[in-house]
Amino acid sequence: MKKLIYLLPVIIFMVSCDSRTYEEISDKTPVPDQxxxxxxxxxxxxxxxIGCHAPGGSAAYEPLTNYNEVKTNIASILDxxxxxxxxxxKMPKGGSLSPTQIAIFxxxxxxxxxxx
Structure with missing residues (x-):
């Protein structure tokens, strides 16, 4: 009986695991031609x-609120x-853009x- 008590959580854990491949979770949005x-x-x-790169954002970073600001800073953004x-x-802080989003930039x- 003791073995069953120890074995039951392991069985439940193994049955509840979800295995997904990279292809299943990746962003498959195609990059447009232009x-x-x-x-x-x-x-x-x-x-x-915008959370950080706006006037009054959470930090004092270069603003990225319009086309000209993003265009001017594109080299830094790509880096x-x-x-x-x-x-x-690395940007964004605490996360990452998807490979498709990076490809768009x-x-x-x-x-x-x-x-x-």
Missing amino acids: VRYAVEVKPIVEANC RIQRPNGDPQ IKWNTDGLIEN
Whole structure:
């Protein structure tokens, strides 16, 4: 009976585990042929960067509240979003953009930083 008491939590744990592959949890959104700030980049910035990069944000960082500010800082943005996890300079703080979101920034830069 004692063995059953010790074995039962292990069995429950093993049955309740969920195994998902990287492909199942990864962002499969395709990168558009031509990336534009207003359509693809701005929503990513608003969802992930404005908390710190806005006037009165949680820290004194360079603002990224409009096209010109993001365009002017694109080299720094690309550097910071591609740093490895654990790097204190990585953005966004405490997290990471998806590979697709990072690819959107890279392609936007390659496409010539199109606004609309």
